[in-house]
Amino acid sequence: MLETVNLKKVFKRNIAADDVNLYLDEGESVGLLGPNGAGKSTTISMMSTLMKPTTGDVKWNGRSVIQNPSEIRKELGVVPQEIALYQELTALENLKFFGKIYGLSGSNLDRKIEEVVDHVGLNERQNELVKNYSGGMKRRLNIAVALLHEPEIIIMDEPTVGIDPQSRNYILEMVRQLNKEKGMTVLYTSHYMEEVERLCDRIYIMDHGKIIATGTKDELTSILSSEESILIELDRDQPNLIERYKQQESILQVTETEKGIKLIVPKGSHQLGTIFDLAEEEQAQIVSMNVQVPTLEDVFLHLTGRKLRD
Amino acid sequence: MWNFLKKDLLVLLRDKTELAVLITMPLILTAILGFALGGLMSGETDAMESKLAIVNDDNAEEGFEHFVSELDEQPIPEDAKQRIIEGAEAYQPSTIIQETFKSDELSSIFELTYLEETQAQEALMNEEVSAILVLPEDFTFKALRKMLLNEGNGSELTVITADHSSVSASTIESVVDMVIGQMNVMTAISMESQGAITFSEYEMSPGEIKSVTDRDPMSAMQYYAFAMAAMFGLYIASTIARKSYVETFQNVYSRIVLAGKHPMFYLSGKGISTVMLVTIQVALLLVISIFILRAFMFETLTDWLGIGLITFVYALCVGAIGVLLTSITLLFESASIPELFTGAVVSILAFLGGSFVPQTQLPEIINTIGNFTPNGLALTAYLQWSQGLGFEYITPSLIKLLVMAVIILVIGLVLFPRKRVV
Ligand SMILES: Nc1ncnc2c1ncn2[C@@H]1O[C@H](COP(=O)(O)OP(=O)(O)O)[C@@H](O)[C@H]1O
Numbered sequence: 001m002l003e004t005v006n007l008k009k010v011f012k013r014n015i016a017a018d019d020v021n022l023y024l025d026e027g028e029s030v031g032l033l034g035p036n037g038a039g040k041s042t043t044i045s046m047m048s049t050l051m052k053p054t055t056g057d058v059k060w061n062g063r064s065v066i067q068n069p070s071e072i073r074k075e076l077g078v079v080p081q082e083i084a085l086y087q088e089l090t091a092l093e094n095l096k097f098f099g100k101i102y103g104l105s106g107s108n109l110d111r112k113i114e115e116v117v118d119h120v121g122l123n124e125r126q127n128e129l130v131k132n133y134s135g136g137m138k139r140r141l142n143i144a145v146a147l148l149h150e151p152e153i154i155i156m157d158e159p160t161v162g163i164d165p166q167s168r169n170y171i172l173e174m175v176r177q178l179n180k181e182k183g184m185t186v187l188y189t190s191h192y193m194e195e196v197e198r199l200c201d202r203i204y205i206m207d208h209g210k211i212i213a214t215g216t217k218d219e220l221t222s223i224l225s226s227e228e229s230i231l232i233e234l235d236r237d238q239p240n241l242i243e244r245y246k247q248q249e250s251i252l253q254v255t256e257t258e259k260g261i262k263l264i265v266p267k268g269s270h271q272l273g274t275i276f277d278l279a280e281e282e283q284a285q286i287v288s289m290n291v292q293v294p295t296l297e298d299v300f301l302h303l304t305g306r307k308l309r310d
Numbered sequence: 311m312w313n314f315l316k317k318d319l320l321v322l323l324r325d326k327t328e329l330a331v332l333i334t335m336p337l338i339l340t341a342i343l344g345f346a347l348g349g350l351m352s353g354e355t356d357a358m359e360s361k362l363a364i365v366n367d368d369n370a371e372e373g374f375e376h377f378v379s380e381l382d383e384q385p386i387p388e389d390a391k392q393r394i395i396e397g398a399e400a401y402q403p404s405t406i407i408q409e410t411f412k413s414d415e416l417s418s419i420f421e422l423t424y425l426e427e428t429q430a431q432e433a434l435m436n437e438e439v440s441a442i443l444v445l446p447e448d449f450t451f452k453a454l455r456k457m458l459l460n461e462g463n464g465s466e467l468t469v470i471t472a473d474h475s476s477v478s479a480s481t482i483e484s485v486v487d488m489v490i491g492q493m494n495v496m497t498a499i500s501m502e503s504q505g506a507i508t509f510s511e512y513e514m515s516p517g518e519i520k521s522v523t524d525r526d527p528m529s530a531m532q533y534y535a536f537a538m539a540a541m542f543g544l545y546i547a548s549t550i551a552r553k554s555y556v557e558t559f560q561n562v563y564s565r566i567v568l569a570g571k572h573p574m575f576y577l578s579g580k581g582i583s584t585v586m587l588v589t590i591q592v593a594l595l596l597v598i599s600i601f602i603l604r605a606f607m608f609e610t611l612t613d614w615l616g617i618g619l620i621t622f623v624y625a626l627c628v629g630a631i632g633v634l635l636t637s638i639t640l641l642f643e644s645a646s647i648p649e650l651f652t653g654a655v656v657s658i659l660a661f662l663g664g665s666f667v668p669q670t671q672l673p674e675i676i677n678t679i680g681n682f683t684p685n686g687l688a689l690t691a692y693l694q695w696s697q698g699l700g701f702e703y704i705t706p707s708l709i710k711l712l713v714m715a716v717i718i719l720v721i722g723l724v725l726f727p728r729k730r731v732v
């Protein structure tokens with residue numbers, strides 16, 4: 001339905017998107033996961049006709065959107081990363097304005113507004129000025145506006161940034177409903193791996209402008225199926241112990257975490273004994289130990305050597 | 311289109327500080343400047359009291375008789391002659407000038423004494439009087455002849471002062487100026503309304519009295535009511551442009567593009583809302599000036615319609631500026647140009663256009679430049695119209711404003727970054 005072909009965007013200083021190839025099928029929910037500055041917003045802007053690619057193309061049902069931007073615009077809902085609303089207007093006034101520029105009017109417009117306001121749960125406060133809204137409410141309205149014209153596909157750019165967990169849950173559930181119950185195709189961008197894990201059928205992982213991995217959650221984590229991660233919590237900082245672990249050839253990766261150390265080891269390599277022995281030699285007290293199945297975070301770490309949130 | 315307008319209006323109306331600046335500031339300034347400078351003429355300034363010697367070499371009665379007998383010989387219909395005589399009686403120049411200095415407003419500033427010329431000069435030397443006003447021989451006859459028949463060279467009033475730059479001397483000069491100006495206008499209006507003869511030839515040049523337009527014969531309050539309206543209208547253009555920066559910044563502009571609306575819709579929305587806002591703002595300012603500050607009053611519907619027309623034409627020009635500033639803002643994706651406009655350009659234009667210092671007190675060169683500023687043109691037109699000058703006097707200013715609007719609009723459209731998006 002929507003695909004990018006060797007999409008590239010070069011800014012003066014850097015390459016924000018580099019040969020990006022991704023596609024969405026009808027009814028799919030696809031995630032684009034990557035740290036800040038990975039090039040997600042740039043890619044999305046090009047896909048939604050708001051930015052011209054340096055090279056490459058975006059195709060909507062097989063036709064280039066660069067040549068025919070109006071074809072996709074009708075069917076596309078975009079939730080920008082920033083709150084794209086008039087802060088001085090009320091929620092209702094915003095919805096009316098944006099609804100009208102999409103050609104809705106009269107009772108049809110009123111009905112649509114009622115529907116989306118219900119959907120995002122802002123019914124009771126639709127007559128308040130947006131600037132008096134909480135962060136979560138603004139985010140919800142930001143989504144509502146993109147839904148007014150009943151798009152076939154919705155592209156969301158980090159729609160949960162900077163809000164409380166409750167609002168975040170609400171939004172995630174809302175997106176899930178749009179996809180599963182209304183059959184809307186969703187492209188969901190985030191740097192929270194829990195979100196894409198929870199929402200998306202298929203995931204692209206992006207870093208430094210490039211897609212570095214793609215697949216379902218299971219496919220991606222199976223990249224790490226030959227490894228397992230071991231989390232150990234220590235009573236205090238142990239720089240020496242970390243050094244010792246790093247020198248150990250059978251331990252693939254050592255990273256410091258908030259509470260202790262995270263080790264990645266080949267699956268079934270029975271390293272627990274070594275780990276305990278070294279700790280004892282360094283006189284470090286292990287408070288707890290946890291052997292984990294890999295997460296997307298681990299996949300990212302594995303692919304880039306960095307953590308997603310850095 | 312209405313949708314865009316409504317949005318722009320709502321957004322601006324919700325911005326209370328902006329509104330306060332756009333509406334209350336000019337009113338406050340009008341009040342302050344009007345009272346401060348109006349004080350000179352309202353007698354509240356006892357410190358300013360000065361003595362004026364009047365040397366009257368004119369014999370008004372004789373002059374009038376002389377004028378009537380000259381009129382008799384003119385090939386004019388009898389009833390027209392009758393009306394001219396009535397006009398001459400009503401607007402006896404020397405009486406009007408002397409009565410003005412004796413009026414309630416001025417009598418507390420000026421103490422009048424009638425002296426012979428030599429005595430008067432002596433008194434001036436001894437600083438017993440601050441100025442001498444000379445009504446020359448045959449003043450009445452020559453002035454009436456020029457004013458009502460457009461014959462001869464008119465007559466000249468002289469103000470003699472010891473120290474030209476002293477406050478009381480310059481006050482007297484400006485009062486004389488003002489009286490002359492008002493008298494010209496009054497004659498012009500009264501004769502025109504009687505329709506006895508056409509006045510187009512000598513409306514502006516009775517006596518040696520200069521044209522009314524470069525005079526300042528109105529109250530300071532009235533002057534500043536117009537001056538501030540013209541100045542603050544300009545702020546709307548930059549305010550609208552700054553809001554458009556916020557719109558790109560907040561990504562709502564992308565939404566408008568995504569909705570498939572041609573960006574020209576958006577741009578023309580900006581232009582039209584600027585025009586509407588300027589019209590509303592100026593109307594509001596003038597109405598408040600009239601009814602609350604009691605700056606001035608208009609009698610007839612025509613007066614109002616003329617002011618409305620000037621306002622609308624001016625608003626069109628400011629609308630074009632709004633479009634230009636919006637284009638530039640979107641082009642550079644920065645609000646610095648409209649901010650510069652608000653911060654500096656408006657003040658410069660306001661100065662050049664006579665919004666701070668009355669046009670009459672500015673050097674000629676500045677007035678010339680000021681005549682190329684939209685606010686200066688609007689102010690000139692307002693002043694001319696409110697002094698009762700006819701439509702033909704304000705037309706040049708209005709045409710200049712329209713030409714300027716078209717040029718600015720074209721530049722704005724050319725600069726508009728259509729290619730910003732796919
Ligand atoms: N308009 C721009 N001009 C120059 N560089 C940009 C521009 N937009 C984004 N970039 C750069 O491109 C890279 C990718 O940015 P972005 O697409 O916003 O990443 P993400 O959305 O994944 O956080 C960043 O390094 C950013 O600084």
Ligand SMILES: [Mg+2]
Nearest residue numbers: 040041081157
């Ligand atoms: Mg981004």
